[in-house]
Amino acid sequence: MLDSRTVPVVASADLEADIHGTFARYRPSCPFIALDTGGYVVLRHDDVRRLLDDPRLQATETAMPAQAGISQGELYDIFALGMLTANGAVHARRRSALSRTLANQLIEQFRRHFRQAAFALLDECYDNGRLELASGYAARLPILALAGLLDIPGGDVPSFMRDVYEMNEFFRPHATADSVASAESATNRLRLYLDRLLVEAETGPAPGFLRDYLRNVEQDGLSRGEALMQIIQLIIGGTESVRTALVSQAVNLRAHGEQWQAVCDDPALVPDAVAEGLRFEPGIAGVVRVSAADIEIDGWTLPAGQLVILSFISALRDERIFARADSFDISRSNLNMSRLAFGGGAHRCVADALGRAELEEGLSVLVERLPTLQLDAPSAFHGHVFVRSTSQCWVTWQP
Numbered sequence: 001m002l003d004s005r006t007v008p009v010v011a012s013a014d015l016e017a018d019i020h021g022t023f024a025r026y027r028p029s030c031p032f033i034a035l036d037t038g039g040y041v042v043l044r045h046d047d048v049r050r051l052l053d054d055p056r057l058q059a060t061e062t063a064m065p066a067q068a069g070i071s072q073g074e075l076y077d078i079f080a081l082g083m084l085t086a087n088g089a090v091h092a093r094r095r096s097a098l099s100r101t102l103a104n105q106l107i108e109q110f111r112r113h114f115r116q117a118a119f120a121l122l123d124e125c126y127d128n129g130r131l132e133l134a135s136g137y138a139a140r141l142p143i144l145a146l147a148g149l150l151d152i153p154g155g156d157v158p159s160f161m162r163d164v165y166e167m168n169e170f171f172r173p174h175a176t177a178d179s180v181a182s183a184e185s186a187t188n189r190l191r192l193y194l195d196r197l198l199v200e201a202e203t204g205p206a207p208g209f210l211r212d213y214l215r216n217v218e219q220d221g222l223s224r225g226e227a228l229m230q231i232i233q234l235i236i237g238g239t240e241s242v243r244t245a246l247v248s249q250a251v252n253l254r255a256h257g258e259q260w261q262a263v264c265d266d267p268a269l270v271p272d273a274v275a276e277g278l279r280f281e282p283g284i285a286g287v288v289r290v291s292a293a294d295i296e297i298d299g300w301t302l303p304a305g306q307l308v309i310l311s312f313i314s315a316l317r318d319e320r321i322f323a324r325a326d327s328f329d330i331s332r333s334n335l336n337m338s339r340l341a342f343g344g345g346a347h348r349c350v351a352d353a354l355g356r357a358e359l360e361e362g363l364s365v366l367v368e369r370l371p372t373l374q375l376d377a378p379s380a381f382h383g384h385v386f387v388r389s390t391s392q393c394w395v396t397w398q399p
Contacts, residue, residue, distance in 0.1 A: 007300065009034045010041075015384045020326065023314040031297040032308075039307035041286075041384070045318035047297055048286075048310045049340060057289035057308060059087050064288065067307075068180070074187035075170055075180070081229040084237070097216035098230045101209060102354060106149075111357045114145040118365035126369070126399055133393040134379070137366075138246035139165065142239040142358055150197060150231075151208050163190045167232075168240050173383035187232070194228055240387040241283035242358045245341075247390045249277025249363055251379050252328045254395075259330050264371045267364055272330045274359045279316040279338035280328050285384050286311040287343055309385060312341050372398045 010033045014022050026033050027043045034040050042048050051057055062079045070076050079085045083094035118141055125131050143161045152160050166186035169179040201210035217227045253273050254260045263269045286309045295302040302308065316338060317325040323332075342352040366373065376394040383389055 007032065007034045007040075009036055011036045012384070016382060019313060019381075019384055020317060023311065024317065024319075024326075027314060027318065031300055032302060039288075039309060040302055041309045041311050041314070042297075042302075043311060043314040043318075045315040045321045045337075045340070048312070048315040051289075051295070051308075051310055052287070052343060054295070056291060056293045056295050057310075058292050059085050059091065060288050060290055060307070061085050061087065063290055063307065068175075070180075073184055074191060075184050077225065078187065078229055078232055078236075081223075081226050082233040083230055084233050093220055094222065094226055094230055097213060097220045097222060097227070098234060100216050101213040106209065107353050107357055110145065110149055110354060111361055113148040114141070114358055114361045115365060117141055117144040117148065118362055119369065122365065122369045129399045130394065130396050133250060133395050134243070134247050134390050135392070138243045138250075138362070138390075139239075141246070141362055142242040145358065146235055146238055149209050150194075151201075151210065152197070156193075160190075160193070162186075163193070164235055164239060168236060168387075171236060171240055171387045172389050173385070173387075190232065190235075191228055194231055195224070198224075198227070238354060238358070242355060242362075243283065244381065244388045244390050245278060245281075245283035245359055246362045247379055247393050248281035248283065248381065249274055249359065250366055250373075250395075251375055251393055252277055252280055253330070253363070254373060254375055255378065256328055259328070260367070263330070263363075264367045267368065269330060270360050270364045270367070271356075272335055274356065274363055275335040275338040276328060276330045276332060277359070277363075278341040279322070279332075279335070281381050282312045282316060282341040283388055284341065285309070285313050285386055285388050286315075288386060311384070313384065315340060370395075370397045 008026055008030060010022060010026070012035055023043055031044050031047050032040050032042045042051060060079070062076065062085070065071070065076045065079050083091055083098070086094055121137055121141060121144070125136065131137060140161065143164050144157065147157050147160055163186040166182050167190060168183070169175060170183035175183070197210060198214060201208065201214055204211065213231075214227070222230075253263065259273070263273050289308045289310065291302055291304050291306045291308050293304045316322070319325050321337060322334070339352075342355060374396050376396060379393040380391040381388055
């Protein structure tokens with residue numbers, strides 16, 4: 001048993017090598033660990049869920065770009081002007097307009113568009129009988145669906161997709177100086193393009209998502225920069241986490257043949273498969289907060305003034321909550337607890353319904369269109385701080 005006064009310091013390299021095994025090794029003995037690169041990781045499900053709504057843990061504001069040496073520019077503004085990284089009344093004001101715009105009726109319209117886009121992507125490659133699932137389906141599909149939501153003309157979609165993908169490089173594990181520079185340029189192009197779309201929505205004859213959003217923005221008194229950055233944060237959240245989660249749920253379901261067949265036979269099981277996929281290998285590693293005061297957890301003190309990762313990866317495999325936590329099982333009785341993957345408290349993902357719609361329709365189309373799908377090799381998932389990434393994942397089927 002570890003000394004309760006000593007917080008274990010864990011090498012980030014160990015987490016990258018075996019993230020689930022490393023967390024499982026420490027979770028029974030201590031509620032959190034320290035990283036050799038700085039900051040702390042909270043490990044247990046109940047602690048993560050409770051601390052998501054604890055005012056002593058604050059959103060990071062501009063701490064993360066500052067840590068990367070960024071003090072101005074487009075990437076900096078994502079954090080400085082966005083709702084996800086803001087606190088208190090500022091967070092509530094920035095969140096409100098987008099939250100009201102993402103109504104249930106819109107989500108159902110989005111589901112239909114997402115489903116059409118998924119079928120179109122698979123039709124492109126169906127006769128080949130082979131697809132790299134990560135780049136050919138999971139990465140493209142959310143961007144195409146969001147392009148539809150934003151009424152982006154078809155001719156602009158390829159450049160929109162390129163800019164979103166390059167911008168998102170900043171948020172993936174192991175960003176390099178070159179990828180950060182590319183992300184800065186892509187974010188600038190995207191911001192200018194979205195601003196033009198907002199101008200067109202202001203004067204356009206037909207209602208749509210952007211027109212409704214602008215009306216809510218005006219009511220809430222958001223600046224133009226704030227209005228744009230909420231859309232950009234929506235794009236980041238609606239693409240990056242979905243990309244990895246789509247691969248995760250597909251490969252883990254297919255690796256368990258009887259469960260794959262059960263979903264093929266009964267599409268009503270898709271939501272359960274999505275929930276277990278989120279639990280087993282979530283697309284978001286966790287959320288990062290800053291501790292504004294000392295926080296005691298089971299006799300251990302999480303010190304003030306530190307970056308704190310509330311780890312979804314660890315919490316969603318907590319043996320106290322999930323029986324056979326390292327087994328993939330869509331028949332679990334407590335699958336509703338995988339909703340933790342969308343966060344909680346005041347900062348719970350504003351587009352969680354959008355995310356669930358993407359994952360459910362993305363998997364539904366796969367099992368409907370490709371019931372004979374086979375995995376060429378297992379996928380590897382990386383990242384323990386925020387957005388995760390996946391290795392290539394080639395799949396085949398009988399046309």
